[in-house]
Amino acid sequence: MINIAFIILSILYVIVAKKVDYWITISRLGFASECPQKFLEKENIYNFTSWGLFLAAIVSLFKVTWFPWWFGVIILAILWYLSGTIGKKTAFKKYREILRELAEEENNLEERDKIEQELNKSDSELLHEKL
Numbered sequence: 001m002i003n004i005a006f007i008i009l010s011i012l013y014v015i016v017a018k019k020v021d022y023w024i025t026i027s028r029l030g031f032a033s034e035c036p037q038k039f040l041e042k043e044n045i046y047n048f049t050s051w052g053l054f055l056a057a058i059v060s061l062f063k064v065t066w067f068p069w070w071f072g073v074i075i076l077a078i079l080w081y082l083s084g085t086i087g088k089k090t091a092f093k094k095y096r097e098i099l100r101e102l103a104e105e106e107n108n109l110e111e112r113d114k115i116e117q118e119l120n121k122s123d124s125e126l127l128h129e130k131l
Contacts, residue, residue, distance in 0.1 A: 002063040009060055010076065013053035014083045020050045021087025022094075029095045029126060054080065092123045 023035040024043070032040055039046055054076070061072040096119055103115040121129070 002060055003066050006057060006060040006064050006072065009053055009057040010079055013050065013057055014079050016046075016053055017050045017080070017083035018087040018090070020046045021084050022091045025088045025091035025127070026094060029091065031095060031098060034094060034098075088123070088127075092126065095126070 020039075023039050023046070026032075026034045027040070057076060058073075061076065062069050064072055099115050099119050103112050103119070106112040106115060118126070
């Protein structure tokens, strides 16, 4: 039973963490309108929920019988890394998609050039610039 709880908690953590990282990143990039209103009002609750699921998965990990605990730690570390990476990558993809649409609709050449310069920046440049 605890084995299934570990799997369910791990899956729920990944689902929630990906979304939270997506919303945090896209809002920092200037498109908070892509986030649910409840998230914008109570961002901390979503962060605590994500971390709570992660901690619950860690606690259940020490009772798992299918594999040694250290293997579960490796699994959770990978899931933690992947959920953050996927959430952020998805946000940057959406950010660029919105900018492309704005560039296509923009009639002012100077503004269009600014948008295209933004499109050419790397993910890390965009994130550090917006913080």
